[in-house]
Amino acid sequence: MSNPLQIVDISLVDAATAEELLNAATSQGFLFVEGHDFEQSEVDHLFELSRQFFELPSEYKQQYSRSNSNHGYVDYGGENLDPTTQKLGDPKEGLNFSGLDFLTGLTEEDIPQWFKDVPERHELVVSTIKKMYQLSIKILRILAIGLKIEDTNETKGSEWFASKYDPSKASGSTFRLLHYPGQKSLNPEAVIRAGAHTDYGSMTLLFQKEHQEGLEIYSPVSKGWEAVPYVSPNTAKYPGKAPPIVVNIGDQLSYWSAGLLRSTIHRVKFPKAVQETGQDRLSIVFFSHPNDDALLTPFPSPLTKDIKGRGANKDTVAITAKQHLDKRLAATYK
Template identity: 65%
Template sequence: MASGNPLQTIDISSIDTYTGDQMFKAASSQGFLFIEGHGFSQQEVADLFDLSKQFFELPSAYKQRFMIDETNHGYTDYGGENLDPSTQKKGDPKEALNFAQLNLVTADAIKDYPEWFKEDPQREHIIRNTILKMNELNLRILKLLAIGLKFEDTAECKGADWFDSRYRKDKPSGSTFRLLHYPCPAKVDPESVIRAGAHTDYGSITLLFQQAQQEGLEIYSPVSKSWEAVPFVENNEAKFPGQAPPIIVNMADQLSYWTAGLLKSTIHRVKFPLEAQRAGRDRYSVVFFSHPNDDTLLEPIPSEMTRNIKNRGANKNKLITSREHLSQRLNATYGWKN
């Protein structure tokens, strides 16, 4: 772990017991970690961020033609999302574009992409390719977590494969790909202005790309019981030449719920670092929110590690599905009534 970095960096280029154990250690302590050996090149990620910046520079009137709705697909304007209503009265000062309820075989979303992405086939290719590769990373991480959690073999499958039938690519899920832009106003108080309010993520695993000199992510560490800044980490060129920097991974609510809280869905937020404020730098990030298939019951996992935990897993009298859980969280975030 690098100095000033609260998170462990794990090489996931091999699926084995050692890597699974390291993944479990990080996920059950901080709930956040970095992964290297992920297979994304520097050029792929640079092209992705260039594309995101170009989209957010489009006129507001155009972007507002694709406003987000109850499907969780579309554009969110400044203040349109409020992740922490207890502290943010006007909503978060950011904008975002969601590609939601994805077909993870084709990278189609529940609704069509904005026409701008189709005007140049390369734009659409970048988005589709990124979605499919991030989902493959998600499946790899889930397998490593199953190994680290010592999932037992069942009549249904081998323990390491338990998640496979719950994350089928051809079935509906709440998985969402998101482009984010956090503008930096000329005059702000870096100690009081929150770009994204304190929250936990709704699904199972979140994958996050961020860029150098655009930091701002903070976690409320379950270890130190305090807010800690997550830095940008450079790629280890000697080990992974030409690869993009390590990707941030965090556990989210449904995976924590599945494991009786053993894996930590850690509270996090985005703030204006003083250095970024002085330089007037905006922040761009790219996120993949992984969700199980909609009809997946959030039932106890087949692991001795969680079997004796009090209040283990879901409410035994009423199991809820992944879709029901997501709907509850989205209703609270956007104020939707149905």
């Protein structure tokens, strides 16, 4: 499978890296990043943990059903990302960890007791949440360099994004485990496993497994659906590290940049090979959101000052990150 996306090495925070990252974010809106700090062993462990959780009895998982704060278990059909095509909801299940404190990696709300029964399980989740947050901030700092965000009275341009991601303040950021059952095991006619949508936050980080492909983007470049492959780890340069991580721009970054950064439509559609084998698909996702009270007003930059339009958010007045998220969640879970 060919790869339509750039692979950007983010080990260095400099102008050259910023240019590569910005090029990908303004063209496809999706890219891969390598040079991160995730080990192959810990990502393998995460996927095994996810598999074991979703194999638990449905009655147990439903005890922790999603709350109004977007925290908890989401059963099959509970989420509908594209109501125009998915009348019965998306044939997948997920577990959300929301209400996150990135200083501790803990959630404000309770998590399934299954994770607490074995301390290593809970420790892995906590460690991953903190590392995902740190990685998202690093990417935002690199983007700020490429976007030439200007200094203001409140903050330096390079810290414009980071200043809106206080790790101790409330945000919509969510760590999520997802399970898409194989086509032969659930609703065989449903080729689409997650309907076409854009992501609600600022940025999404995604781990996917080999032979469990399915992510597709509606490419702003080719104007058609393109499959996103699994990319093997660069073991020569980064021995022991996990594969490149999929990164995509969400609505809030698109709005902050007046649409310069692409919040690209994407979906999960099982490819023919996966349809034939009946292989399940697991993915591990971190949805990065700024603090709830962050205003979605465009940042000061010579790259965006002459752009006409308001990016992903079409409201005529500025809204906060929480207001935007609440609106999107209401449409998804109604």
